[in-house]
Amino acid sequence: MECYLDNSATTRCSERAAETVNKVLLSDYGNPSSLHNKGMEAENYIKEARSAVAKSLKCKENCICFTSGGSESNNLAIFGSLFANKRLGKHIITTEVEHAAVYSPMKKLQEMGYEVSFLKVDPWGKIDLVELESLIREDTALVSIMHVNNEIGTIEPIEEAAKLVHKLNPNTIFHCDAIQSYGKLPLYPGRIGVDLMSVSGHKIHAPKGSGFLYIKEGLKMEPLIYGGGHENGLRSGTENVPAIAGLSCAVEEMFKEDHTKKLCKLKAEFIKRIIETEGISVNGVKAEIINEIKGSDPVDEKLIDKLIEEKEDFGAFHIVSVSAEGVRAEVLLHALEEEGVYCSAGSACSSNRPAISRTLLAIGLDEKLLDSTVRFSFSIYTTVDEILYACEKINEIIPRLNKYTRK
């Protein structure tokens, strides 16, 4: 059985999206800027996509700027807004647990003379609004906070943070990296004071190389790529029409129905089974919640409703971070791979180049678990059967691997 539980790395492209990409590449291959009707056909795909995306965010179409994906969206959001609004100041606030596509730009900005404050997180990965409040200054130009942590699934209080920031400094720009949450947790940037929001296509079954940035109407932005003035001058380069058309299909499918219950059940079933194995712990979920799951047999509607209500403490429904004491993450990953179960390891297996996860360090994970942590991530197409199969394999493999540790 193939059981792909690495959907936060990337997802399988939806069939409809893939067919559309194929059609655009082979039949409707015009350049949207061309004056003939091949060009117009292509332009129509972009228009439709912009409309679908805008609908999903309950915003205007002119707020959407298509990009090549999450990293570009984050870079454009951060550099583009700061460079266009230099008079706002040179202070930035972000968190210790951001994805590299936010963290690396921050490091670059430090080199360029910006002052960056990094918010700490609690043992479950959550920022402290009191700390945020204390850091906001008159010259704070940008605050960038992720919605869902890509490694442990923590949901950050974006709405409260955005409101707080704007209350204390109405000029500060608020950016949210929503790459892991888009399509899985509702977030309507325009309604809660988020000025910029990054999204990646391939995390939601769209083709790789697609994505967009939400930009609040009227916010001044500077492009990173100059040229023919596409995307309102913000992102030059012939539009990636096939990818954008594919993204449009994927967005429609993603937002057709609410997947909350389904994903929540997957996570509850998963946790319930794996914590039976000795040495296993789940990161980013409070102990009370784990106990509730343990105590509920089977996982029923009541539990699911409760978990959804307590999602702030349960974390995003599609990400589970698991530590297995004494087992090296990469060995576990490969052993699972042999059974057709795919997950990801937080840090690369290498003694000479330790790539320890910043997020796991930030939540103060026990040192001996840093290299023993793997992430399972689900998609809306993951089935309960797959989860049961994966758990069975995990519970089989971990004791076996635990027999062999370095002596």
Next chain:
Amino acid sequence: MEKAVIIKYSEIGVKGKNRHLFEEALVRRIEDVLSKVGDGFKVTRPQGRIFVESEDGSDFDFEDVKEALLKVFGIQEFALCHVTKDDGTEALAKELVDFLKEQYEGEVFSFKVNTRRARKNYPLESMELSALMGEKILDAFPEWKVDVHDPELIVHIEIRDKINYYAKSYQGLRGLPNGTGGRAMLLLSGGIDSPVAGYMMAKRGIVLDAVYFHAPPYTSERAKQKVVDLAKQVAAYSGEIRLHVVNFTDIQLAIYEKCPHDELTIIMRRYMMRIAEDFAGQDGAMALITGESVGQVASQTIQSLNCTNEVCKLPVFRPLIGFDKQDIIDISQQIETYETSILPYEDCCTIFVAKHPVTKPRAERIRASERKLDDVIDELYKTAIETTETIVIN
């Protein structure tokens, strides 16, 4: 005027009656590497030289040929050479000057002209022709100087049926042509040393087969891919390599469970040697090759080497035995395996490495420890051999 590449070969020159075997092997290898550059090359072997021309006299890209020849063992040096009809000395001088202008316009050298007269009925003697052409070159390049003892540039003229002339030559790899030294089995890991060891033995004309020990899930598919990539890089010099990928996990786990931990590595190495020797027998290889270097790690002390050596009957070639790490790294950079070797994909099997491995193992003790594997090892060994995947790398 036509283009050709003139190739001078190295040690082959001193081999006695077997000389033609070496020359033929070199020609075959050159044909082989050129077949990857393109069709239509003709490789001939007149009078102690190898010539590369295009079959129909058409032009070819010398840079491509140069890249290919720089990976062939047995070449002393080679040069791009022009071949022209004998239309008298005036015509020759003009062509020669044009050739030098094209290659060296604006540069200044001390030089000499070296003539070789294979066709003895040519009207001028070698020295006379050299002197005459030297004058003409000086006329065209007034800033150049003649230096017959230590010139910066030697302009070669060879009088045969036609006349060849060339100047700039490129140093080859030397060594012996591929396939003249028999076959040997390389123990290839993903590290820096073993590809270099393979390269060095291939340079002595040895055909390589290789064996890699794969330990899933402790080593990943990427680690295996890395070894395949390394084998490809070595094969660019050595020619085709048959790579045996042995699934070694169960043997390792058995050793882990039953033998003392400080002896894990040494016992593991002994089984690797045994398996390598088995495959050597199957492939007709007459030696093993390892990348060991005295004292580099616990399993490479002189005592450990004795211990691993005693399990095989074939000679074990260790070309790096007296090399410092940096010397090995230098060669790996030169043959471009270094960047691949340092990719970090293989440390997952650290559980099989004791924190304090023995550095001075005694063979009797190791043998005694190995006897603890008696009930399981034959079966595991057989399975490892039977499930081996062989990949032909070219």
